[in-house]
Every structure is written in structure tokens, then in C-alpha cells.
Amino acid sequence: MKKVIIYIFLIVLSAFLIPILFTMQFDFINTNVANADNVELNPETQETPNEEYNYKEYGTIKLFHEKTSEVEELPIDQYLYGVVSAEMPADFEIEALMAQAIVARTYTVYKIKTNGGKHQNADICDSSSCCQAWITKEDRLNRWDEEVREEYWNRITNAVDSTKGKIITYEGEPINAFFHSNSGGSTEIPLNVWGGSGYPYLQVVETSGEDAYTQYNSEIELTVSELTAKIKAVHSEFEIDFSKEDAIQILEYTDSGRIKTIKFGNVNLSGVEVRNIFGLRSAKFSAQKIEDKIKFTVIGYGHGVGMSQTGADALAKQGNSFEDIIKHFYVGVEIENI
Numbered sequence: 001m002k003k004v005i006i007y008i009f010l011i012v013l014s015a016f017l018i019p020i021l022f023t024m025q026f027d028f029i030n031t032n033v034a035n036a037d038n039v040e041l042n043p044e045t046q047e048t049p050n051e052e053y054n055y056k057e058y059g060t061i062k063l064f065h066e067k068t069s070e071v072e073e074l075p076i077d078q079y080l081y082g083v084v085s086a087e088m089p090a091d092f093e094i095e096a097l098m099a100q101a102i103v104a105r106t107y108t109v110y111k112i113k114t115n116g117g118k119h120q121n122a123d124i125c126d127s128s129s130c131c132q133a134w135i136t137k138e139d140r141l142n143r144w145d146e147e148v149r150e151e152y153w154n155r156i157t158n159a160v161d162s163t164k165g166k167i168i169t170y171e172g173e174p175i176n177a178f179f180h181s182n183s184g185g186s187t188e189i190p191l192n193v194w195g196g197s198g199y200p201y202l203q204v205v206e207t208s209g210e211d212a213y214t215q216y217n218s219e220i221e222l223t224v225s226e227l228t229a230k231i232k233a234v235h236s237e238f239e240i241d242f243s244k245e246d247a248i249q250i251l252e253y254t255d256s257g258r259i260k261t262i263k264f265g266n267v268n269l270s271g272v273e274v275r276n277i278f279g280l281r282s283a284k285f286s287a288q289k290i291e292d293k294i295k296f297t298v299i300g301y302g303h304g305v306g307m308s309q310t311g312a313d314a315l316a317k318q319g320n321s322f323e324d325i326i327k328h329f330y331v332g333v334e335i336e337n338i
């Protein structure tokens with residue numbers, strides 16, 4: 001009888017024990033598999049675009065928000081989603097978007113390296129007229145039509161993620177990667193815009209196909225009194241007599257075909273100054289008096305230095321890669337991982 005009780009006890013015990021041991025075994029195996037994955041990471045899979053890239057000291061960026069004066073710290077590529085999507089139309093060619101991502105990353109790294117305390121304790125600001133534009137993901141998505149929202153955001157993140165770590169260098173150093181909207185067919189050197197020199201990679205380069213974009217052509221008309229008031233605001237001695245044939249006369253062009261010096265009445269102005277005074281899209285313009293108005297016919301959009309964004313899209317449409325585009329606009333550069 002005692003033996004029967006012992007057998008029953010053992011059967012009941014094993015009914016509990018076997019599943020417990022079985023479960024433990026599985027847990028043990030699973031734990032091991034998970035650990036093995038962590039320990040033996042394939043170095044090649046780490047290189048794939050969706051894996052994290054080790055940016056070392058360039059991993060995060062301190063972004064100064066111009067409107068709120070707040071400083072926000074962001075991972076660099078997350079920051080770049082906001083830059084690329086603010087700076088370039090998402091329906092541009094993917095190779096143009098990739099070029100823009102690399103240009104924006106290079107500009108950002110250059111800013112981190114060279115920041116002279118321009119934005120207090122931040123590296124860069126979100127103003128396109130100062131540093132480069134930036135927009136939150138929420139604002140960006142809201143400004144796109146609902147049916148293209150997901151596709152457009154994916155195009156932006158793909159352009160940034162697939163170029164992770166890549167920047168433009170000249171003699172091993174990150175370049176000052178200026179860019180603008182439309183060069184009007186030829187880019188400008190910094191000397192003619194800001195007076196600075198020492199950027200051998202920023203030359204006059206010609207690009208075909210930019211005239212197909214709405215940014216290429218623009219016009220502004222001013223009355224004689226509007227023109228007079230605007231110039232007088234910065235040159236109080238200004239006088240002009242439109243009965244004279246040479247009341248407005250272009251004196252000199254830059255090598256890129258922009259206005260270097262133009263005479264309005266008794267003052268000589270640079271093309272860049274005229275652009276600022278009248279809010280022209282570029283310094284590549286002509287001025288004509290038609291009846292009682294002055295008509296400015298303008299070609300291109302922006303300062304004209306470095307990469308033209310519409311030029312990048314035009315080049316991509318002609319079959320060029322992001323590397324071709326970058327090496328077209330920045331002379332003698334390399335694309336390297338930082």
C-alpha cells in the first residue's frame with residue numbers, strides 16, 4: 001500500500017516538475033540566443049543605413065530656435081530630417097535630396113567645428129537667412145496634403161538615413177557648404193557676395209536645366225518715387241534724372257553674369273546691395289524704365305554660392321548621382337565618412 005502511495009506521489013510530482021523543467025530549458029535557450037545576438041554583432045549589419053552611426057562628438061546638435069530663443073539638443077540626423085524637409089521640396093529627385101542631406105550635414109558639422117559663439121551656447125539656428133531652415137516633423141506633415149504625407153516623409157528620412165555619416169571635405173576638412181535655390185545657370189564666388197575669400201571649392205560653375213523651374217524668372221516693378229525713397233534710405237545724397245539716357249547704367253558684371261556695379265543717378269551700387277534694397281531674388285538682373293515705372297527682370301533665386309537646389313534636381317533628372325551633383329557644385333572635393 002505504501003508503495004502505491006509513493007508511485008502516485010511520484011506521478012503527481014513529475015506532472016508538475018516536467019513542465020517546469022521544460023519551461024526553464026526554453027528560457028535558458030532563449031536567454032542564450034539573445035545574448036549571442038548582442039555579443040556577436042555582425043560588423044556589416046552595423047553599416048546598413050538603418051543602424052546607428054557613431055558620430056562621436058558630432059552626434060548631437062544644439063539648435064537655437066529664433067522665435068522662442070530656446071536651445072534644443074537633437075541627434076544630428078533627426079535634426080537633418082527637419083532641415084532637408086524645410087530646405088528642399090520632397091518631390092525632388094531622390095539623388096538631389098541625398099545631395100541636400102550631405103550638404104546640410106556638412107554645413108552643420110562645419111558650424112559645430114567653427115562656431116564662434118554666434119548663437120550663445122548653440123551650434124546653429126533655425127533661420128534660413130542666418131544658418132539653414134528647420135521645421136518640426138509635426139509642422140512639416142501638416143503642411144503636406146494628407147495623401148502624400150507618408151511618402152514625402154519617407155523620401156526625406158531615406159535621403160538622410162542612406163547617406164548617414166557622409167560629409168563633403170576639401171583637403172580632409174569639412175567644407176563651408178553654402179547652397180541656394182536657383183543659380184540662374186551659373187553659381188557665384190563668395191568674394192562677390194560677402195567679400196570673403198579662401199574657399200577654393202566655391203567656383204563659378206554652369207548648370208543646364210534650371211530655367212525649367214519657377215525659381216528661375218521673376219520681376220519687380222517700382223514707381224520712380226518708390227525707387228528714389230528706397231535708395232535715399234541708405235544713400236541720403238541720392239539724386240536721379242530719368243530724362244538722362246544713362247540714369248541707370250550697368251558698369252560691371254561678375255564672371256558669373258551677376259551685376260557687380262550699377263549706377264543709379266549719382267550713386268554706384270553693387271548688385272548685392274541693389275538686391276537687398278529692392279528685395280530682388282538675386283543679383284542677376286536688368287533694370288528698365290517703362291513709362292513711370294522701373295522694371296527689374298531677375299534670373300535665379302538666392303546668393304548663388306555653392307549648390308543650387310533646382311540645379312541639383314535638374315542634374316539628377318539628367319541621370320547624375322548625389323556624388324556627381326556634389327562634385328559639380330563644389331570643385332575638387334571628396335565625400336567621406338566623418
Ligand SMILES: [Zn+2]
Binds near residue numbers: 125126127130131132
Ligand atoms: Zn544662425
